[in-house]
Amino acid sequence: MTLTSQLEQAALWLRQARSVAVLTGAGISAESGVPTFRAPAGRAPTVREGVPPLWNNFRAEDLATPEAFQRDPLLVWQWYDWRRGLIAACKPNLGHFALAGLEDQKEDFTLITQNVDGLHNRAGSRKILKIHGDIWWVQCLSCHKVTSDFRVPLPALPPHCSCGGMLRPAIVWFGESLPLQTWNQAETAAQSCDLFLVAGTSAVVYPAASLAPLAKRHGARVIEINMEETPLSGAADISLRGPSGEILPALIAS
Ligand code: OAD
16 A cells, blocks of 8 residues: 555544544654654664654663652753753644644544653643653652743752752653553543554553554554554554654645
């Protein structure tokens, strides 16, 4: 099947679907200039990926675990402050905008994202299940309150809450549980949708990677959009190979 005929078939399924759930990953923001986390082993990032994937140059266990933050909060905050600055300079791309448009078209629509960059919000998506948190949210280690903080750069590192407690990025780190209510909503959407669309994720990080198989077990069609083959590609009903910033607008407009 050519990409054009795959796209036509996928667009037909999307039009027919009453209930749609979408899972996005770092790849959807790659064309905006936000680094992804991982590239296929031994391959340099493509032009579309733009910037080297983060886990090529940094060790997740040094920066994105509760132990790393306990050991060296300043180092972890410096890294997040740098990423916040980088993301603040980026804009949503046509893929983000297409999904915001799809939310308006479908009565039953759920957007689930692993991304913490806030670009879906900036593109106009309203209801977003952020299963890995948000880089623009901070949580106090003492009073546990979560607030938004969009300052770039943060004036003092590590930042502190008005109660005096130290703030941490409200992001799910390796070894931590996902926010329970948000995760339950994501699972419910996967179980009840007719069509599950997956865009720009390597499909290797669990439990997020379990959502598409869950949707499929419950009878949904699964469509994947990715530049590369992933562990999900074989199980997807259609796997569209290419940049989400081009494929999503084509899929949703047609
Ligand atoms: P990854 O960096 O693991 O994967 C990005 C995927 O996007 C790859 O499969 C690329 O082939 C694909 N890709 C790159 N550019 C693309 C484009 N223009 N269009 C479509 N696809 C493209 O990112 P995630 O799967 O999101 O966790 O990673 C999952 C989690 O691992 C992240 O949420 C993060 C990370 O550690 C936390 O921050 C908690």
